[in-house]
Structure formats: C-alpha cells, structure tokens
Amino acid sequence: MDNDDEPMDAPYQAPPRKTVTVRENVDHTSSKRIAIPAPEQAAVDVARNDERYWKEMSAEFRARVRTAEQENAALRNELKAAQGGLAHRQQEVQYLQQQIQEAVARIEKMNYDESGLHAQIMDDQERVSGLIQQVTTAQRQAAEASTHTYGLQEAINTRDTELGQLRAQVHKRDDEVNHLRLQLKASGRRKTETMPRRRGRVNVELLGTGQPSTIELPLDPAPLPAEGPAPLPTDTPPTRTPAVPAAVAENPVLKRFAAKLDVEVQDLVEAVQSIQIASVETGAQIVVSPQNTPQKNKQVRPDSKAARKEAVKPANQTLCNKAHALLRQTTYRKFKVEQSSDFIFHESATAQEVEEFSRDDNATLKHWQWDFNPGYLSSAWNVVQIERIIVETVKEDGKACRHVEKGEIQVEYLEIVLREQLERYRGDWNLFQPKWWDAQGRIETKAEAVARAKIVLFLRRLNSRNINAQNRKYLYRENTIEAVIALKAEEGANDIATWHRLLAVLRYLGAEGMSEEEEKANTLQGQKIKTYKIKLCVWRESTIAQYMNLVDAQRRRFEELHNGTKSAPRERVQENGKRPAPKGLPECLYNSRWLGSLAPKALKELEVSKDVFALFVAATDRMV
Known part of the structure; x- marks a missing residue:
C-alpha cells in the first residue's frame, strides 16, 4: 500500500515501563507482586488501532462509491435521453425514405403507363427532392446525436472504471479488516482437522433406448483420484477386492454409465461397496447401499453460458x-x-x-x-x-x-x-436480407434491402468512426508488411529480417498503439479534399514513428505501381493525442521520458510487461 495516497497513523508505541529502585530498608522477602503486561498485549493493541483505521477508510471509500454511482446514474439518464432522440431521428429517416420510395414507384408507374401526366411527374420529382433534403438534414442531426451519444458513453465507461476501482479498494479494505479480526480471535480459536468433503448421493439419467435408467452411487467418503485407500490397522488382515460378477460386468446400463465416466467397469465396481441389480430387462436400476456418512452439499456446476x-x-x-x-x-x-x-x-x-x-x-x-x-x-x-x-x-x-x-x-x-x-x-x-414489404404486398428485391440497410450502416459507422480508423490503419500496415515479406522471400532479399522485425513490433503495439488522426477539410486547386491531422503519441518511443513511416512509404509505393485508390493526404501536427496508452507493452516500446513523468500509481496501472524485446535500426535494401 502506497503511503503517498493516504495518511497512515503513527505506529503504536508501548508506554515506558516504570522503574523501581530497590532500597536497602525494604523487606525483600515480601510476597507482593507487580503486574507486568504480557508481550501479546502490545500486538493486540496495534491490531485494534489498525482495525479502527481501516474501518474509517472503508467508510470513506463507500462514500466515494455512492458519489460515483450518483454521477454515473446522471450520465446514464443523459445517455438514455440522447438515445431516445437518436431513435426518433432514425424513425424520421425511415419514414422519409419510405415516402421517397413510394414517390419513385409512382413516377415509374406513370412512365410505364405513358399517360402524359408530365406535370404530376414534375411535382412528384420536386417533392422527392424536398424529401431528399429533409433526409439529409435528418441524417446530419442523427449524426450529431450519435456523436453526443458516443461522448456520453465514453463518460459512462470512465465512471464505470473509476467505480470498479473504488469497489476493489473497498473490498480490499474489508478483507484487511476481516483479517485483523481473525488475528484478534486467533488466540482463542480451536483448530480441528476436518475430512475432505466429497459429493454425496448422485442420480444420473443415462441416455439410451427405452425407459431412462437411474444409477445411485455413494461417492462419500471415497478417496480422491490422487489418494490411495485408507491404510488398514496393523491388527486387521488386508481384504481382497472381490471379482466382478459376470452379470454386473455385462450389464448394459452399467456399461453405458462407465463409458459416460470414461472408466472401466472393473474400476467402477471397485469404487463402491455393494451393487444390487434389479430389472435388467426393463432398464436396470442399480442401487448401491448407502454408507453411514452425513449428506454433503452438492456443488453447482456452471452450466449457463x-x-x-x-x-x-x-x-x-x-x-x-x-x-x-x-x-x-x-x-x-x-x-x-x-x-x-x-x-x-x-x-x-x-x-x-x-x-x-x-x-x-x-x-x-x-x-x-x-x-x-x-x-x-x-x-x-x-x-x-x-x-x-x-x-x-x-x-x-x-x-x-x-x-x-x-x-x-x-x-x-x-x-x-x-x-x-x-x-x-x-x-x-x-x-438486411429481403423482407416482406407490406405497402407493396411483395418481398423486397436485393437492391431495395441494400438501400434500406445503408441508413443504418451510415449511423453505425458514424458512431464507430474513430475505432474503425484505428483498426484500418493497423490492418493496412499489417497487410503491407506481409506483402513485402512475401515478395522479398521470393527474391531471397537480405533485408527480409528487417520486415519480420517490423511485423513483430506492429503486432506488439496492436490497433490501440496506432497514432490518433483527426479529419478535416482542405482546399487544393479549387477543390475540397479530405485530409487527416496525425497527432503525436506522447507515450510511444520516438523510434517507432520511423518504423511506421517506412511502412507507410512502402504502401504509397504500392499505390503508385498498381494504380490503386490513393489514400487521403496526411499531415503531422505538433499536437498531443488524447487516446490513452495501451497497457502491457514491453518497456522499450514506451517513451522513457513519458514513463519517468508518471506517478507511481499510474505506472503500476500501466502494467509494463517484462518480456525481453529490443528495438533495432530499420534498414532496407530497396522498396518493392
């Protein structure tokens, strides 16, 4: 426990003992005794002081938990309201989209009929244009609501993390208080040895043809698999395990039960005292005589997912x-x-x-x-x-x-x-499979189902734009390195080890270790283009940026050679990213200055891995 976070009481000091001066005129033969405190009394007093202290700390942490829960509830209410607004906007978008589809259907019908209702077609087209504008406005409003919802969700996640940490500290303090209480009661506690608890009587229904069969086995106090049988007294002659009767060995129910337990029939019979077989032809109920032991509590197996x-x-x-x-x-x-x-x-x-x-x-x-x-x-x-x-x-x-x-x-x-x-x-x-269209009385076509899906996809991608961009950057770089390794393996290039090492560094970092980007619009030669601002990863070792630049340069090389889709321009800015550093990476992947600036508690929560991993000087013969 760190002393920097919480003040600690001064350690208990026993009061000084009073010294008694022996005088010459005192009768040393007197039977009067002086009471001296036992050595254990000081330890008991220390334990009591510690118990009072941890009780106060537990009360303080519980108060913090209640405050955090109230704030969390307020944020959840805001999130619920924002989600309700988003759902309302989505319903409006769906309603407007349905009206657009109905208007388009009417236009197509009039074109096929060639009725000459050109004026009505123009009116419908104007209405469709107005509806499209309304859809665009509704989508923009839905995007804003989605962004606000995402911010509230992030705040709730942060509060949940803090709440979990506070609860863990409360549990830790409660455990320490209980431990101190046990220490206080240890002097008067009586220790008794107990027998290991086994399962009691078990009913197992075997799957098979005909009526289900039931087998009852006493499994208490049978020895554990790793244990041997209990040693017999010296004055008792050893007993011999009786042979398995033929009727028992050939019993189909017992065979199925032994197969279910993955044991031999011989081993199964030796594990019980006596077996009584009845009604073999109708499903054979095997009943084992109970032993004089109390019933044990059955352990509940976690069967749910x-x-x-x-x-x-x-x-x-x-x-x-x-x-x-x-x-x-x-x-x-x-x-x-x-x-x-x-x-x-x-x-x-x-x-x-x-x-x-x-x-x-x-x-x-x-x-x-x-x-x-x-x-x-x-x-x-x-x-x-x-x-x-x-x-x-x-x-x-x-x-x-x-x-x-x-x-x-x-x-x-x-x-x-x-x-x-x-x-x-x-x-x-x-x-997004074709559904029944009530308005048209038919099944949707594939194109109509895809059109219906685009609105939902648009809203979903807005909500996860940052996460997707981070994962895409990681996948692009990983695919680039794998392609370079494959090409250089065919050529037998000498620098293939460098690219293998780059791939190892990239996979250590993961998608969470990619730099943060912010989208913005610029004007180039009179045209608006989308660009990205690459922010600084203050937690990451500066050498890693050189590795990533090498991989990005190779990717641009691939785009030039194969006339692929050009990636949007990217500009590095002197602005720190806000994304938290990933945990559990080797120490060499973190910036040493940044690590040195962390508080001891934050450094401990970072969980820096002790895996041996060294950086290198990235050198390659040529781009492929």
Missing part, C-alpha cells in the same frame, strides 16, 4: 479486450473484410453444402465461409470454422505477446467470444 464465460474470463479487462481484438483481426484477415458490418454482404454456405459436409466424416474446409442458415450455431460447418480461427489466433498471439501460452487467456474463452461475434455477424446479415 454466462457462468462458463465468467469462469474462464481473464484476470483483467485489458486481457479481455486483447482477446476480442485478436479474434477480430484474425477473422477480418481470413474473411477479407475490414469491419463487422461487411458480413452483411457475406455469401453464406448453402444448406445442401452444410448437410453434405456434416455427413462426410473425412471432409475438410479449405475456404473461409460462414453457415448463416437456421441452426448455424450448432452446425458442424461453423464448428470447424471456429476451430480454424482459434488455431490461427493462437498462432498470431504466439508471435507477439503469447497470452495464450502464458495461460493469461484460455482457449475456451476465445471460443465463447468467437461464438458471440458470430451471433452478431449473423444478426446483421439476417437483418
């Missing part, structure tokens, strides 16, 4: 965000998309392809394609695709931070998160 996810969740939110980012980057790269909304136009595997794949045990998938048909979460097609993505994700993580290898991120957590992402991809895809 939320409980399983919580059980394998990483230790902190930074690792959770890293797991999400790793899966997104791998999925986007393999499916050749830039963002999750691109899966709206994904070509799903057909039901026939999925059925044929599930029937063929030797079939493999060599291309990246989702199954978005009904029952997609349990289809064998998607199960294999999920396994492939997780394997690729673990490989990519092994090239950089090795979170999975260190046990900081579990593979089961990656699978749960990937399934959640698949649900979002499929939800967006299903939302």
Whole structure:
C-alpha cells in the first residue's frame, strides 16, 4: 500500500515501563507482586488501532462509491435521453425514405403507363427532392446525436472504471479488516482437522433406448483420484477386492454409465461397496447401499453460458479486450473484410453444402465461409470454422505477446467470444436480407434491402468512426508488411529480417498503439479534399514513428505501381493525442521520458510487461 495516497497513523508505541529502585530498608522477602503486561498485549493493541483505521477508510471509500454511482446514474439518464432522440431521428429517416420510395414507384408507374401526366411527374420529382433534403438534414442531426451519444458513453465507461476501482479498494479494505479480526480471535480459536468433503448421493439419467435408467452411487467418503485407500490397522488382515460378477460386468446400463465416466467397469465396481441389480430387462436400476456418512452439499456446476464465460474470463479487462481484438483481426484477415458490418454482404454456405459436409466424416474446409442458415450455431460447418480461427489466433498471439501460452487467456474463452461475434455477424446479415414489404404486398428485391440497410450502416459507422480508423490503419500496415515479406522471400532479399522485425513490433503495439488522426477539410486547386491531422503519441518511443513511416512509404509505393485508390493526404501536427496508452507493452516500446513523468500509481496501472524485446535500426535494401 502506497503511503503517498493516504495518511497512515503513527505506529503504536508501548508506554515506558516504570522503574523501581530497590532500597536497602525494604523487606525483600515480601510476597507482593507487580503486574507486568504480557508481550501479546502490545500486538493486540496495534491490531485494534489498525482495525479502527481501516474501518474509517472503508467508510470513506463507500462514500466515494455512492458519489460515483450518483454521477454515473446522471450520465446514464443523459445517455438514455440522447438515445431516445437518436431513435426518433432514425424513425424520421425511415419514414422519409419510405415516402421517397413510394414517390419513385409512382413516377415509374406513370412512365410505364405513358399517360402524359408530365406535370404530376414534375411535382412528384420536386417533392422527392424536398424529401431528399429533409433526409439529409435528418441524417446530419442523427449524426450529431450519435456523436453526443458516443461522448456520453465514453463518460459512462470512465465512471464505470473509476467505480470498479473504488469497489476493489473497498473490498480490499474489508478483507484487511476481516483479517485483523481473525488475528484478534486467533488466540482463542480451536483448530480441528476436518475430512475432505466429497459429493454425496448422485442420480444420473443415462441416455439410451427405452425407459431412462437411474444409477445411485455413494461417492462419500471415497478417496480422491490422487489418494490411495485408507491404510488398514496393523491388527486387521488386508481384504481382497472381490471379482466382478459376470452379470454386473455385462450389464448394459452399467456399461453405458462407465463409458459416460470414461472408466472401466472393473474400476467402477471397485469404487463402491455393494451393487444390487434389479430389472435388467426393463432398464436396470442399480442401487448401491448407502454408507453411514452425513449428506454433503452438492456443488453447482456452471452450466449457463454466462457462468462458463465468467469462469474462464481473464484476470483483467485489458486481457479481455486483447482477446476480442485478436479474434477480430484474425477473422477480418481470413474473411477479407475490414469491419463487422461487411458480413452483411457475406455469401453464406448453402444448406445442401452444410448437410453434405456434416455427413462426410473425412471432409475438410479449405475456404473461409460462414453457415448463416437456421441452426448455424450448432452446425458442424461453423464448428470447424471456429476451430480454424482459434488455431490461427493462437498462432498470431504466439508471435507477439503469447497470452495464450502464458495461460493469461484460455482457449475456451476465445471460443465463447468467437461464438458471440458470430451471433452478431449473423444478426446483421439476417437483418438486411429481403423482407416482406407490406405497402407493396411483395418481398423486397436485393437492391431495395441494400438501400434500406445503408441508413443504418451510415449511423453505425458514424458512431464507430474513430475505432474503425484505428483498426484500418493497423490492418493496412499489417497487410503491407506481409506483402513485402512475401515478395522479398521470393527474391531471397537480405533485408527480409528487417520486415519480420517490423511485423513483430506492429503486432506488439496492436490497433490501440496506432497514432490518433483527426479529419478535416482542405482546399487544393479549387477543390475540397479530405485530409487527416496525425497527432503525436506522447507515450510511444520516438523510434517507432520511423518504423511506421517506412511502412507507410512502402504502401504509397504500392499505390503508385498498381494504380490503386490513393489514400487521403496526411499531415503531422505538433499536437498531443488524447487516446490513452495501451497497457502491457514491453518497456522499450514506451517513451522513457513519458514513463519517468508518471506517478507511481499510474505506472503500476500501466502494467509494463517484462518480456525481453529490443528495438533495432530499420534498414532496407530497396522498396518493392
């Protein structure tokens, strides 16, 4: 605990003992005794003083938590109001879009009829133009509301983080108070050894033909798998395990139960005292005689998805965000998309392809394609695709931070998160499939469904513009380096190691380590163009900017050679970015001066990694 954050009481000092001078005329044979405090009394007094102090600190932190919760509630109310305004604007946009489509349909009908109602067509066209202007205004207002909503959401996230930190400190203080209370009671506490708790009687329903069978087994006090049987007294002769009766060994219910537990029938029979078999022909109920032991409490297994996810969740939110980012980057790269909304136009595997794949045990998938048909979460097609993505994700993580290898991120957590992402991809895809059009009494065409989707996509992209720009910059640079490595590998170039090292640095930084950009409009040769201001990453080592400049120069080289789409002009400005520094990077990737300026508490929260990673002098033979 840092002494800089909170004042500490002065350590307890025992009062000086009174000295007694022995006089000559005092009768030393007197039986009078002087009471001297026991050595443990001072420790007890210190513990009591510490308990009072931590109680006061706990009360103070609880007051802070209540204040933060009130502020958080106010921000949530503002967010709710802003979201309501945004929803209202979206409804207006949809209503205006519907009117535009109806007007366009009337115009087309009059053109086909050739009725000569040219004046009415002109009026409708003017009305459509007015509606388009109203749609543009509504979209602009919706964009402003979305920006305000995003700001409120960021403020709420900040408050939630602060609230979580305060709650953690309150829990920590409560734990310390409880620990001190236990120390006070330790002198009078009686220690008793207890038997390890096992599960009690268990009822298991076996899946099979006919009526369900029930097996009751006493599992208490059976020894643990790692334990041996309890040693017998020296005066008791050792007993021999009876052989398994043939009727028991051939019992189908017992076989299914042993197969379900992945054990042999012999081992299963040896684990119980006695077995009584009845009604073998009708499903065989196996009843094991109970032992004279009290019933133990059953442990509840976390069967729900939320409980399983919580059980394998990483230790902190930074690792959770890293797991999400790793899966997104791998999925986007393999499916050749830039963002999750691109899966709206994904070509799903057909039901026939999925059925044929599930029937063929030797079939493999060599291309990246989702199954978005009904029952997609349990289809064998998607199960294999999920396994492939997780394997690729673990490989990519092994090239950089090795979170999975260190046990900081579990593979089961990656699978749960990937399934959640698949649900979002499929939800967006299903939302923009052709729907029934009540006004026209028919199914929408593909073009009409896409037109309906564009408004929602526009609003969604406005809300995540900054995040998408950050991820796109990372993906562009990663794709550029991978392309250079592939070309130089074919040529056998000597500087291929430099580009491999650049790729390692880029993956260590991740999308969160890219510099912040701000969009602005400039005029060039009488035309308005979109440019970006690149802000400074004050937390990042200055050498990394040289690495990124080398990668960006190579990307511009690719654009010139292949006549690709030119990226918008970018201008570096002497303005610090506001994006927080990513946590858990090696120390060499941070600016040493910036690290030195941090307070001890902020430096501790940064969680600087101790991984050995060194920078280098970037040198390349030539651009490719």
